[in-house]
Amino acid sequence: xxxxxxxxxxxxxxxxxxxxxxxxxxxxxxxxxxxxxxxxxxxxxxxxxxxxxxxxxxxxxxxxxxxxxxxxxxxxxxxxxxxxxxxxxxxxxxxxxxxxxxxxxxxxxxxxxxxxxxxxxxxxxxxxxxxxxxxxxx
Ligand code: SF4
Ligand code: SF4
Numbered sequence: 602x603x604x605x606x607x608x609x610x611x612x613x614x615x616x617x618x619x620x621x622x623x624x625x626x627x628x629x630x631x632x633x634x635x636x637x638x639x640x641x642x643x644x645x646x647x648x649x650x651x652x653x654x655x656x657x658x659x660x661x662x663x664x665x666x667x668x669x670x671x672x673x674x675x676x677x678x679x680x681x682x683x684x685x686x687x688x689x690x691x692x693x694x695x696x697x698x699x700x701x702x703x704x705x706x707x708x709x710x711x712x713x714x715x716x717x718x719x720x721x722x723x724x725x726x727x728x729x730x731x732x733x734x735x736x737x738x739x
Contacts, residue, residue: 635689638667642681650674
């Protein structure tokens with residue numbers, strides 16, 4: 602069974618979640634200063650890893666993240682990255698060279714992520730049209 606290590610750290614307004622496997626290291630970076638608390642990401646997260654923070658208190662001036670991340674539940678799927686209209690979430694994926702694995706096993710299947718390649722995943726990488734996400738918000 603594949604070993605998965607996860608950790609989380611905070612630097613300024615950035616909350617960084619990491620997932621390491623033999624094949625890749627994924628970093629989900631949530632910059633809560635960019636976040637407007639629209640809760641689109643909370644609604645679309647397939648793992649229910651996101652929840653609302655103290656939105657009422659934040660509206661009154663509390664400095665806290667509008668969205669809370671459950672690191673254990675997060676599958677690093679990138680859906681929140683693609684749907685956030687404020688680009689508050691970013692994901693970087695580093696594929697590691699491993700002779701025992703198939704080249705595209707850890708990729709998203711679009712064939713553009715090879716070994717030893719760092720790719721910042723954005724909406725185009727997963728083929729989701731940001732305009733649609735923005736239209737859905739309004
Ligand atoms: S979708 Fe973006 S702006 Fe909306 S709550 Fe999530 S992180 Fe914040
Ligand atoms: S990466 Fe996927 S599983 Fe993790 S918080 Fe975002 S939408 Fe949820």
